Amino acid sequence: MAARTCHRCGAPAGVASAPANRPVFCCAGCLVASQIPVDAKGNYPVNAALVTVLAVGFVVFNQLLGWGLVDFMADQGRARAAALCAFASLGAGAFAGMIAVREQVRGAGGVRVLDSAVVAVAILLVAIGVALGAPGFGVTANALLLGWCCRGLLRKKRVRNPDDPV
Ligand SMILES: [Zn+2]
Numbered sequence: 001m002a003a004r005t006c007h008r009c010g011a012p013a014g015v016a017s018a019p020a021n022r023p024v025f026c027c028a029g030c031l032v033a034s035q036i037p038v039d040a041k042g043n044y045p046v047n048a049a050l051v052t053v054l055a056v057g058f059v060v061f062n063q064l065l066g067w068g069l070v071d072f073m074a075d076q077g078r079a080r081a082a083a084l085c086a087f088a089s090l091g092a093g094a095f096a097g098m099i100a101v102r103e104q105v106r107g108a109g110g111v112r113v114l115d116s117a118v119v120a121v122a123i124l125l126v127a128i129g130v131a132l133g134a135p136g137f138g139v140t141a142n143a144l145l146l147g148w149c150c151r152g153l154l155r156k157k158r159v160r161n162p163d164d165p166v
Helices: 028-035 048-075 079-108 113-132 136-149
Strands: none
Touching: 028 048, 028 079, 048 079, 048 136, 079 113, 079 136, 113 136
16 A cells, blocks of 8 residues: 555644545644634634644643642641642543544554654653652653654645645
């Protein structure tokens, strides 16, 4: 089977099991970007992809907020509140990571080896973070995961011909 390329940026993408008539994407970023059309006035119509982006942004914000509050609470001698913030930060990060991975798999049309490797590293970092009670590891894990899942956005949208294969 011919190698598939990303529907948005043209980078190598997709897995062998992805149906040939369905566009594939190199990453979640390209998938979501291609689903957020900008209308003639430059407005973003609200759709599921846009809501997903906003939801991930909101959750990541809470992850960072929780992380920031851990030291603050600990400084105030509120160990329980600090632990709760650490837990909330890790939980929020895991949620955002799962959304990113779900979109990544959807875009590629299946699970790819490199994606799995990055997810494994992220899970390892989160496990270390939980073991040490250090939500900063979760933040690092998500920076890695989200960076990986959005890397196609660094590439320009390619110009497509109408007769290009999907
Ligand atoms: Zn791409």
